[in-house]
Amino acid sequence: MLRILRTIAFSTLLSVFIAPLALAQSVAALTGSGSTDETAPVITPEDMTPEAIDAMVARMSDDQVRALLLERLDSVAAKADDVAPKATLGQRVTNLWNAFISPPIEVVQKFPRLIEMERLAFGNLLGHTGGFGGLLVLLGLIALVLVIGFAAEYIVRTFLARRVRQNADLSGEQTLRDALGFLMRRFLREIFGLVVFYIALRIAGRAILSPAMLTFAAPLVTYLIWMPRLAAAMSRFMLAPHRPDLRLVTIDDHWARFLHRNLVGLVFLAGFTMYIVGFNAAMGVPPGATRLGYMLDTMVYVFVAVIALTAREGLQAMMLGSDPDPTSFDQRVAHGYPYFAVAVAAGTWVLVTILLGMGKVDALLNGAHYYTMGLLLAMPIIDTAIRGVVRHVVPPMQGEGPVAEAAYKETKRSFVRIGRVIAAGVVLLLIAHAWDTNYLELFRQQAGIADNLFSFAMTCVFGYIAYEAASLWINRRLAAEQTALGLSQEDADAEMGGASGSRLSTVLPLMLLTARSAIIVVFGLLAIGNLGIDITPLLAGAGVIGLAIGFGAQKLVTDVVSGVFFLIDDAFRVGEYVEMDGTMGAVEKISIRSMQLRHHRGPVHTIPYGEIPKLTNYSRDWVIMKLKFTVPFDTDPNKVKKIFKKIGQDMLVDPLFADDFLQPFKSQGVFDIDDVGMVIRGKFMAKPGKQFMIRKEIYNKVKAAFAEAGIDFARREVRVAIPGLEHHDEMTDEEKAQVAAAGAAAAAASQQTEEVPGSGEGSKPGD
Known part of the structure; x- marks a missing residue:
């Protein structure tokens, strides 16, 4: 049996395709001729007898038959391509234009027949129902079924209202959780009621109406009653037209109620359009006979444009939301949303017009165009919802300051941008499902320019999500590290640097730059590869360029490598005060090849890592500050010691300074004795960057304590001994002038002695 089937199939192929098989030698071998003479006659399939064909097929395997069949099919396909060449770009544009203008032209041509064809549809309806009396009976039965459905829904919703508390507290402003809880319960109750309404309608309809009546009644109830009610439930959830305290979007009562009414009306008009098309087709009127559906569909898009332009003030406020920190992008989106809605409506109308002109109406009958337009119009609203959710989901700000x-x-x-990308992907998937397009198949096939573009776009999307995720994680860790250090304006104004950052806060900026660069390079190459471009030459070229840069920029390589080792050694951190070869300042910023030092007087020094011979860090772990006080010779050092000890104990319990001390302020006794008085020194140990504020407070407290204890600070005095000064009253005016001149000379000499160069503001910490 298998041999007979193979013989029939092969004979049919030979007769249909008239294959010019120049296989004389093969045929001769299969038929047993065995001749290999070049002058032997060529045997074509037309000359072969059925017995010869049967003998040849009998000797061939299944793989040989399959290979021969595929060869002939490819040959026929190639000939078909040669006969019917592909349309050029200009021809495609012309075809699209002709398809676009044909429906409007048909509307003008067929408009005079509109009333006639609708009369025909209505007459056929009367014929199916048995006249006006039958039509009235049908409408009455439909009304009875609706009453049953509404009654069932009312009973269920009343029961749920008694079981579940639905009322929200009207006193005070509702939290987001309270508002969402109430609105979600109300929405689920309405949806459950609609489900009960639908089930009751089906049961009652099958019991009361005949199959012919159901054909008329089912679309009527679905498009004109059930769909508008579903849209009303969704609109009440988002807009809450009668509950401004629970409203999820930022819009006033007037525009909320306006949008609620018109959105329900818009869904009703779209449902009526779909119903009238199906009704005319069921009543014997062809879909393209009047183009009534196309005219009603156009009215839907006009309605959308009118709503968007009329309520543009409310839509702009709703899009901007209540975010206290809107970006310029958010403001532009809010301002342009009404015009975006008009553009979406116009674009959908153009798409529907072209599809009608091309005769592709299957997806339109299922409402894919309305579904697509609704999703596109909802994208900015979804964006507003994302920003609102992020505002409540993001953890509160850690710390204070800029x-x-x-x-x-x-x-x-970052959260908003990630949410936007995910929302856009979900919307595209839903639109693809509405138009019966499988994105996964496109991603797997990797064939054709459309598939390559899709793969390129998806790679860019995943790369962008990875880029934002890495930035979000590193920025959060960096902010946590910086705020945990208690960085403040006082630290920035410190004489020689503020509190030092942690090692992680120093490395994280470089990690962020490295991660972003790596993600851009990797996903950029993957995206280019998905376009069908071979990236091997790019990789080879990058290697050659890197090698050339390595040889031509050895100093740059030295700086980068030196910086890596400095970071590994943890030689400095952001905020620390360091000195390198006479240049001093607080580490303000680090990069891959250099660091920036901010001197306490303001100048900024940029120093490459490769030029750092050695580095001295004055802000690591702890700082000892030593203070000198000069008191008169007759001062009791033990009394001063007790004063210093009391000041140190008081500051240890002061909440402003308690956490900054590592060792309390205490006296070190008499450090030196000079010609003015005794030099008594005190010291304390503090955290880096906190010593300057502590020093100022200690100076104030020591001054107040000395004044309270009757201790004066020693001052430099000049005493001039002049013989005979005890008889000052008996001196002549010339002698008094000489004494005054001697006193002035002594004062000048004393002033010159005090102006000895010493340590100033530029001295090193701890001197």
Whole structure:
């Protein structure tokens, strides 16, 4: 049996394709001729007898038959391509234009027949129902079925209202959780009621109406009653037109109620359009006979444009939301949303018009165009919802100051951007499902320019999500590290640097730059590869360029490698005060090849890592500050020691300074004796960057304590001994002038002695 089937199939192929098989030698071999003479006659399939064909097929295997069949099919396909060449770009544009203008032209041509064809449809309806009396009976039965459905829904919703508390507290402003809880319970109750309504309609309809009546009644109830009610439930959930305290979007009562009414009306008009098309087709009127559906569909898009332009003030406020930190992008989106809605409506109308002109109406009958337009119009609203959710989901700001505030804002924006990308992907998948397009198949096939573009876009999307995720994680860790250090304006104004950052806060900026660069390079190459471009030459070229840069920029390589080893050794951190070869300052910023030092007087020094011979860090772990006080010779050192000890104990319990001390302020006794008085020194150990504020407070407290204890600070005095000065009253005016001149000369000499160069503001910490 298998041999007979193979013979029939092969004979049919030979007769249909008239294959010019120049296989004389093969045929002769299979038929047993065995001749290999070049002058032997060529045997074509037309000359072969059925017995010869049967003998040849009998000797061939299944693989040989399959290979021969595929060869002939490829040959026929190639000939078909030669006969019918592909259309050029200009021809495609012309075809699209003709398809676009044909429906409007048909509307003008067929409009005079509109009333006639609708009369025909109505007459056929009367014929199916048995006249006006039958139509009235049908409408009455439909009304009875609706009453049964509404009654069932009312009973269920009343029962749920008694079991579940639905009322929200009207006193005070509702939290987001309270508002969402109430609105979600109400929405689920309405949806459950609609489900009960639908089930009751089906049961009652099958019991009361005949199959012919159901054909008329089912679309009527679905498109004109059930769909508008579903849209009303969704609109009440988002807009809450009668509950401004529970409203999820930022819009006033007037525009909320306006949008609610018109959105329900818009869904009703779209449902009526779909119903009238199906009704005319069921009543014997061809879909393209009047183009009534196309005219009603156009009215839907006009309605969308009118709503968007009329309520543009409310839509702009709703899009902007209540975010206290809107970006310029958010403001542009809010301002342009009404015009975006008009553009979406116009674009959908153009798409529907072209599809009608090309005769592709299957997806339109299922409402894919309305579904697509609704999703596109909802994308900015979804964006507003994302920003609102992020505002409540993002953890509160950690710490205070500009660093913490900037980190908090950047975290919010990263979450918003990630949410936008995910929302856009979900919307595209839903639109593809509406038009019966499988994105996964496109991603797997990797064939054709459309598939390559899709793969390129998806790679860019995943790369962007990875980029934002890495930035979000590193920025959050960096903000946590910086705010945990208690960085403040006082630290920035410190004489020689503020509190030092942690090792992680120093390395994280470089990690962020490295991660972003790596993600851009890797996903960029993958995206280019998905376009069908071979990236091997790019990789080879990058290697050659890197080698050339390595040889031509050895100094740059030295700086980078030196910086890596400095970071590994943890030689410095952001905020620490360091000195390198006479250049001093607080580490303000680090990069891959250099660091920036901010001197306490303001100048900024940029120093490559490769030029650092040695580095001295004055802010690592702890700082000892030694203070000198000069008191008169007759001062009791033990009394001063007790005063210093009391000041140190008082500051240890002061909440402003308690956490900054490592060792309390105490006296070190008499350090030196000079010609003015005794030099008594005190010291304390503190955290780096905190010593300057502590020093100022200690000076104030020592001054107050000395004044309270009757201790004066020693001052330099000049005593001039002049013989005979005890008889000052008996001196002549010339002698008094000489004495005054001697006193002035002594004072000048004393002033010159005090102006000895010493340590100033530029001295090193701890001197």
